[in-house]
Amino acid sequence: MRLNETEMVKLLPAWMQEDGSDKGIATGCDIISRDAYARLKLLSRWDKIDQLSDAELDEMAWELNIQWYDSTAPIAAKQAVIRNSDRVYAKLGTPTPWSRSWPTTSAPARSGSGISTAGSRITSRC
Template identity: 50%
Template structure:
């Protein structure tokens, strides 16, 4: 018996002998022989998702193009590209939401979050972006705003971008207290 693969399937051979002579069954088997190899080939490409961490930069760029990831930047780092491809379907599902904006901010610029208008008593439909990345300065601001416009709700208005920096610094405090008083005694004899 020869080896059977999904790409060279002969479905009729998988059926019991008594079914092989029925005309309708023969037709269905022939149709399966046409359909299954294409499905098997499509299923083989699904393994790409299992190996995103092993794809080259060119393969990631091609995959991002195929997936039409609007916020994908070919100039980004390899780790950023991988994160964007991995999360692309989730971002597309939630495009225009706070979560989508935060996800893209975190992929490109590290830690960051969005504060919506009702969280800081702003105007309805407005929001603020907070990031801990000091490189989000004038040079990267245009890039950031372009990315933001691709994932935020079109009617949402950005009120500001705030860079928050944290660090440790030794702080010393001290106090000195000195009490002084003046006392006067006179010693004299009584006569």
């Protein structure tokens, strides 16, 4: 029996096959199992990255929307980029100390606020 070909209604005992709610639950289980099978099929592709051809790696990079992927790179580099893409996407957009969006310790002085900055020291007028 294959996960994508199961028909739970046929597996129900005869006395349960007549009940509409049992049929509905069995049909729902079929839909869920087919969806799970489709997602598991994609995971098996991740396991075989080392066996994929150049064209398959290019297609996979396109499907994953890897913007820094170079289709002219050697196959080992392509495999490494795809393999590490989820780690890069996890950090993409996260502020770092060397990025402009990192919060600073001193706020810029605003006119009329009574607060001025001198380096990292904040002083206020009394």
